[in-house]
Amino acid sequence: MESHAVLIHINFRDPDFKEALDEFVLLSESAGVDVMDIITGSRDSPDARYFVGTGKAEEIRDCVQRNNAPLAIFNHDLSPAQERNLEQFLQCRVLDRSGLILDIFAQRARTYEGKLQVELAQLQHLSTRLIRGWTHLERQKGGIGLRGPGETQLETDRRLIGQRIKAIHGRLDKVRGQREQSGKQRRESSTPVMSLIGYTNAGKSTLFNHLTGAGVYAANKLFATLDPTIRRCELASGRAVVLSDTVGFIRHIPHDLIAAFRATLEETRQSDVLLHVVDSNDAEREARIEQVNSVLSEIGAGHIPQILIYNKIDQEDLAPRMDYDAGNQRFSIWLSAQNGSGMGLLHEVLDRHVRGNAERHELHLPPTAGKLRAELFELGAVREEQTSDDGGWLLKVDLDSRQLHKLMHTDGIDPGMLQ
Numbered sequence: 173m174e175s176h177a178v179l180i181h182i183n184f185r186d187p188d189f190k191e192a193l194d195e196f197v198l199l200s201e202s203a204g205v206d207v208m209d210i211i212t213g214s215r216d217s218p219d220a221r222y223f224v225g226t227g228k229a230e231e232i233r234d235c236v237q238r239n240n241a242p243l244a245i246f247n248h249d250l251s252p253a254q255e256r257n258l259e260q261f262l263q264c265r266v267l268d269r270s271g272l273i274l275d276i277f278a279q280r281a282r283t284y285e286g287k288l289q290v291e292l293a294q295l296q297h298l299s300t301r302l303i304r305g306w307t308h309l310e311r312q313k314g315g316i317g318l319r320g321p322g323e324t325q326l327e328t329d330r331r332l333i334g335q336r337i338k339a340i341h342g343r344l345d346k347v348r349g350q351r352e353q354s355g356k357q358r359r360e361s362s363t364p365v366m367s368l369i370g371y372t373n374a375g376k377s378t379l380f381n382h383l384t385g386a387g388v389y390a391a392n393k394l395f396a397t398l399d400p401t402i403r404r405c406e407l408a409s410g411r412a413v414v415l416s417d418t419v420g421f422i423r424h425i426p427h428d429l430i431a432a433f434r435a436t437l438e439e440t441r442q443s444d445v446l447l448h449v450v451d452s453n454d455a456e457r458e459a460r461i462e463q464v465n466s467v468l469s470e471i472g473a474g475h476i477p478q479i480l481i482y483n484k485i486d487q488e489d490l491a492p493r494m495d496y497d498a499g500n501q502r503f504s505i506w507l508s509a510q511n512g513s514g515m516g517l518l519h520e521v522l523d524r525h526v527r528g529n530a531e532r533h534e535l536h537l538p539p540t541a542g543k544l545r546a547e548l549f550e551l552g553a554v555r556e557e558q559t560s561d562d563g564g565w566l567l568k569v570d571l572d573s574r575q576l577h578k579l580m581h582t583d584g585i586d587p588g589m590l591q
């Protein structure tokens with residue numbers, strides 16, 4: 173967006189409208205905005221015409237003129253009418269919170285699917301605004317009942333947008349089909365899937381890189397990660413897991429976007445465990461945990477077991493530690509993804525989760541069971557191996573019995589053949 177802007181932030185007592193100012197500044201900077209000035213105020217509820225009162229609107233206008241700012245950004249969602257009224261009154265472009273987040277998403281999307289999703293959300297956001305905007309122009313022309321050029325243009329635009337939306341839906345269905353297929357394969361491979369989730373900027377990608385040795389983009393920007401990234405990784409115990417890095421959450425995320433990213437969040441919904449990353453220095457830490465949990469419920473992932481990871485302990489010079497909350501059967505780990513302290517504890521807890529109800533099995537695999545043998549190795553479940561006289565293998569394996577039987581079943585191996 174690379175633009176100069178004046179920011180407007182209103183304090184509401186009503187939690188439905190309440191936003192955080194520091195988050196707003198970071199959001200704007202993440203979008204590439206050069207913040208010229210910030211105007212704050214407080215209200216009980218939004219004004220229908222300008223969202224703010226007339227006096228505040230004048231203050232904003234003066235500030236916009238003084239700074240020669242081409243853009244005013246509100247930390248709140250505006251109705252299409254409010255946005256239009258404000259643009260006329262302030263004589264500059266006006267962007268609301270959803271529009272700002274959409275802009276960041278548009279800058280960040282990398283994969284084909286991510287780009288389609290963002291374009292869809294943008295078109296949906298635009299279509300409401302386009303219609304009302306044009307209605308206003310028509311009225312100015314005063315051509316009641318006449319099909320003036322404005323109206324024709326409006327209809328053309330609407331039709332084009334409608335067609336484009338339809339085409340995107342079609343393409344999305346196709347890529348989603350492909351992704352579901354590979355997701356299914358991954359789940360069937362019975363390697364546990366763990367997703368890193370959490371508020372934006374909590375340090376998910378940094379932790380992902382630390383665990384997997386991958387070079388994923390991590391930055392002090394909101395929504396640095398948009399498209400899920402998936403890697404296999406090996407725990408210190410040798411056991412394998414599939415780790416997925418996901419888009420960060422934020423409170424009051426535009427609904428268009430939740431809908432658009434529902435499919436991407438499918439990855440999260442199909443996880444065996446969620447690694448919920450929290451910035452331990454965040455003053456609003458607990459509230460953010462709740463906001464993330466409420467998005468998780470919304471996408472149908474509220475029931476998946478979580479491990480809470482309090483990250484960035486280096487900033488406060490805290491010691492790494494591990495707690496267990498018996499009531500919620502939940503581990504929390506305090507660590508630093510940046511300098512690696514506490515990572516040993518994380519490996520331990522992850523390993524415990526992967527092991528689940530692992531039991532020791534002694535297997536005598538026939539030479540025809542090479543695929544099962546390879547899968548057991550891939551899972552990191554093999555503790556000892558010897559070759560047997562018949563050309564097969566004698567294995568000592570630590571694995572959940574149900575998982576072992578499932579593997580044998582998919583490979584068409586008769587459990588009776590095993591010791």
Ligand SMILES: Nc1nc2c(ncn2[C@@H]2O[C@H](COP(=O)(O)OP(=O)(O)OP(=O)(O)O)[C@@H](O)[C@H]2O)c(=O)[nH]1
Nearest residue numbers: 373374375376377378391392395396397420509510
């Ligand atoms: N001091 C400190 N900084 C950290 C730590 N972990 C991450 N950071 C910093 O926090 C910022 C955000 O990190 P990311 O890993 O991009 O966060 P994220 O959760 O993936 O963010 P989004 O993808 O935007 O949702 C970066 O500037 C990191 O360098 C840590 O343990 N200590």
Ligand SMILES: [Mg+2]
Nearest residue numbers: 376377396397
């Ligand atoms: Mg990230």
